[in-house]
Amino acid sequence: MEVTQLRKAARRGLAEEAADRVREAIFAGHFRPGAPLREVELAASLGISRGSVREGLALLSREGLIHGGWHRPTTVVEVTVADVEEVYSVRAALDRLAATTAHTHATPDELAGLDSLVAELATAVREDADGPRLLALDIAFHDQVYAAAGNTRLREAWHAVRSQVFLFQLQRISLGHRHYRARVVAEHRELATLIRAGETARLARAAEDHVHSARQSLLAELSG
Structure with a gap:
């Protein structure tokens, strides 16, 4: 042979x-x-x-x-308007699918994990944690959503853009941290609540709105 x-x-x-x-x-x-x-x-x-x-x-x-x-x-890499548009458009589609799939497949332990991360975010905001710490918890929340979705290829697609999302979000926070701090807990709490027991259409809109809000905030800071 x-x-x-x-x-x-x-x-x-x-x-x-x-x-x-x-x-x-x-x-x-x-x-x-x-x-x-x-x-x-x-x-x-x-x-x-x-x-x-x-x-x-x-x-x-x-x-x-x-x-x-x-x-x-x-x-x-430097953050450009074109890169922001591309990455956040891809992320919006992925996050929408991840959230709605997690809504169907998440286990009680995975749902509890989302609640725990929201609580950690709230504590970090109260304690005036720095931007990278808040962002690490933010991304950990989305990692948990993708894990709860139980779709291997979807999770791989997320990991293909995850590092760029982290870098772009870090730039967003460094340029305009007040907007981020003011919204980060409420937006993630809403997502956790809707994944647990929300209407699928409302959850899909919330997942996309969460990404579009981040995109618009970063673009505004870049142009300002």
Whole structure:
């Protein structure tokens, strides 16, 4: 029997670790949109080789968080109007489907998890938590909605845009945090309530409105 020759599998643990650490730094606001990411400095900071850093940055590039190329510096992507329109349009469609599917399939434990995250958000707002902390809870809520939907391909589609959503939302908060703080708890509480026992049509509208509100807020800040 003839055996097809394949390339040896590469160990990518360090590359994935590098991607995780840099992603965390971006999401914490340490590397802002447009900020350069230098392999030498990152390798020294992380205590790993430049090759591992380069592979890790390639993973982040595929997530849409950074860009670069031959003879071009690697930087965190800058948020443009065109990118906002594209990403939030895709997210609105995905969130609508995730919410309505979760309404049908969510277990009591998953519904309780949504309520718990809303309570954490409310506490974080009262305690004047910083933007990245609020946003981490916000995204965790939506992760839970997608998990409750029980649709593997839908969840994969969410993860394809999740990093860009986080980065764009972080930019929204940095430019206009008052609007975000004023709405974040009420909007997520409404979604949790409707997923538990709401009308499907009303839930679908609320899920889309939640995304469109974020899009409009960010676009207003970018143009201002």
